[in-house]
Amino acid sequence: MTSRITCPTLAARVTDAEQAATHIRPGMTVGMSGFTGAGYPKQVPQALATQIAAAHERGERFGIRMLTGASTAPELDGVLARTGGIDFRLPYQSDPELRERINRGEIDYMDIHLGHVAQFARSGFFGPIDVALIEVAAIRPDGALVPSTSVGNNATWLELADTVILEVNADQPAGLEGMHDIASCPAPPHRPPIPLTTPGQRIGEPYLRVDPSKVVAVVETHGPDRLTPFAAPDDASRRIAGHLVEFFRHEVARGRLPANLLPLQSGVGNIANAVLEGLREGGFEQLTAYTEVIQDAMLGMIRDGLITTASATALSLSPAGVADFVARIDHYRQRIVLRPQEISNHAELIRRLGCLALNGMVEADIYGNVNSTHVAGTRIINGIGGSGDFARNSFIACFMTPSTAKGGAVSTIVPMVSHVDHTEHDVSVVVTEQGLADLRGLSPRQRAHAIIKHCAHPDFRPQLQDYVDRAYLHSRGLHTPHLLPEALSWHQRFLDTGSMRV
Structure with a gap:
């Protein structure tokens, strides 16, 4: 794993999932990585679910507002929903446990166009983003983050969040580096056109950026994305x-x-x-x-x-x-x-x-x-x-x-x-x-x-x-x-x- 975290400043903040999860407290709004079962955090959400369950056993209320890119996986959506740890969720979901609780009225869910989420977040429509919990494939010497198998809203969460927790997943291919193109949209008014005219054109850089002072924990993880193959066409x-x-x-x-x-x-x-x-x-x-x-x-x-x-x-x-x-x-x-x-x-x-x-x-x-x-x-x-x-x-x-x-x-x-x-x-x-x-x-x-x-x-x-x-x-x-x-x-x-x- 040391080869995946080569920034000395952030390497000094390596901790375990349990300690990292303590930075997420009741009532917080957490922006998490993950899009259609790819690139979601794998360990911190499970440690958080354990802490939420313990709080509930003590009679304490513990729920968070959770924002992602799209659907995630049982290790994130499922475990937190099952524990009763999600008060609010957007913008897309597919987990059976989460869906059932939304339909029972136990979780407030906002269904929203995926292309609108980042601008709505920057405009403050969802309130302050307290924590960003993001999976990455590696951290470079200068602190740049190599994105994982999904990008989603990760750049927005890293920009807006007060504190940041990173999961560095060694099971994600190192060869992902260079595949991403990270660019953002300036806020209105007077926004210039986005200079992209062909699907393969690159207009940004291949890395996510984060203010190192906001990073409170880095967790080393191993684990594949939980991706279920679709049925063969009938x-x-x-x-x-x-x-x-x-x-x-x-x-x-x-x-x-x-x-x-x-x-x-x-x-x-x-x-x-x-x-x-x-x-x-x-x-x-x-x-x-x-x-x-x-x-x-x-x-x-x-x-x-x-x-x-x-x-x-x-x-x-x-x-x-x-x-x-x-x-x-x-x-x-x-x-x-x-x-x-x-x-x-x-x-x-x-x-x-x-x-x-x-x-x-x-x-x-x-x-x-x-x-x-x-x-x-x-x-x-x-x-x-x-x-x-x-x-x-x-x-x-x-x-x-x-x-x-x-x-x-x-x-x-x-x-x-x-x-x-x-x-x-x-x-x-x-x-x-x-x-x-x-x-x-x-x-x-x-x-x-x-x-x-x-x-x-x-x-x-x-x-x-x-x-x-x-x-x-x-x-x-x-x-x-x-x-x-x-x-x-x-x-x-x-x-x-x-x-x-x-």
């Missing part, structure tokens, strides 16, 4: 991918996209991986990516030269993907750039680059509004993540899902979504295994026709068409026909009977 995912690949071919033929498309943004999950594999099989070459997370499918395309450059804020790889990444890290370092999420998710850059956004959803309604976060309008799943950053600003925003869920009992195409994350104005394309609806240039009634015809499952198509027909007659036309007493009846039927079927 038949529905492959059919969704096929529809999208055919759509992109059509756009190229019409001259609306270049032969190598535009920079890809791909959400996480097996559908996103299936789409990337579909692009590979479809013969597309010389692709680029400007996204948030690099998963196995994208890594494989970078390895094989199908994607020439990929910009992201985190690596979210399976164990096999990690092994491949480490074995070819010199190759990947020339082709992957990891940035702060305020840059990877910045509206100006997404719009300038003309990204193609590929994101999953829970449901879409007949007019093109999309719910990507809630079940039956009330129960949060994970969060909006960066899908809104990209949907609002991309050249084409695609939302994907199988047409049914719960064994066919639930239609993912409904009369009215039970929760709105992306309005009809931000949704270009809706895709299910049934087909693809291109909503660009269509009125609400035309969108309803396209979505029902191309995306709804045949078992639910008559119900949806009946709803639209009766809504149009009842409202005597109007711009967006609805039967308000029935608009959410499908969801109520599911809650009452376990099925949306009539």
Whole structure:
């Protein structure tokens, strides 16, 4: 480990996780590293959870306000939620224990666009940041920090926090050094443009910076990121991918996209991986990516030269993907750039680059509004993540899902979504295994026709068409026909009977 901490000043502050955790006290706001299970602190949160549990046994209240980049892992989100140590959490989560406690009302959770977090923090919307707890891969002689497998909001937490705790993880590849590009956005007004015009361009430096006087503890750790591989694409995912690949071919033929498309943004999950594999099989070459997370499918395309450059804020790889990444890290370092999420998710850059956004959803309604976060309008799943950053600003925003869920009992195409994350104005394309609806240039009634015809499952198509027909007659036309007493009846039927079927 001594080779990972070569700054004498910070080497003198090496301590154990238990001692480091004592710097986090009840009621504090803590900015932590971590983005989709990558680069999160591994030991201090567990020591903190032990101290919180002991305080609760003494009858003392001990909870913190916890801010991260996105989701983390059981060793952070899970253990602190289970101990009752989280009072407030943002901006994205995926841990089952944390999710359950949020939905029981035990933890206040703020779902927020990932691209907004840094500016909101600098503006003071979350209050003072008391502590930053950040995993890094190494500390250089001058005190510069080699970032880990995710960047997220780490630069912001290090800038704003009163005190800093660093975990230096020797299990993170030393070859990560040089892969990052750390830049930030000046506060308004009179902000200059961000000088980035291609996904692989570098506009900052490869290191995180911190005032050494703020560092109160450095903890040496060993441990891999807790990354669970996504399931292999199923038949529905492959059919969704096929529809999208055919759509992109059509756009190229019409001259609306270049032969190598535009920079890809791909959400996480097996559908996103299936789409990337579909692009590979479809013969597309010389692709680029400007996204948030690099998963196995994208890594494989970078390895094989199908994607020439990929910009992201985190690596979210399976164990096999990690092994491949480490074995070819010199190759990947020339082709992957990891940035702060305020840059990877910045509206100006997404719009300038003309990204193609590929994101999953829970449901879409007949007019093109999309719910990507809630079940039956009330129960949060994970969060909006960066899908809104990209949907609002991309050249084409695609939302994907199988047409049914719960064994066919639930239609993912409904009369009215039970929760709105992306309005009809931000949704270009809706895709299910049934087909693809291109909503660009269509009125609400035309969108309803396209979505029902191309995306709804045949078992639910008559119900949806009946709803639209009766809504149009009842409202005597109007711009967006609805039967308000029935608009959410499908969801109520599911809650009452376990099925949306009539």
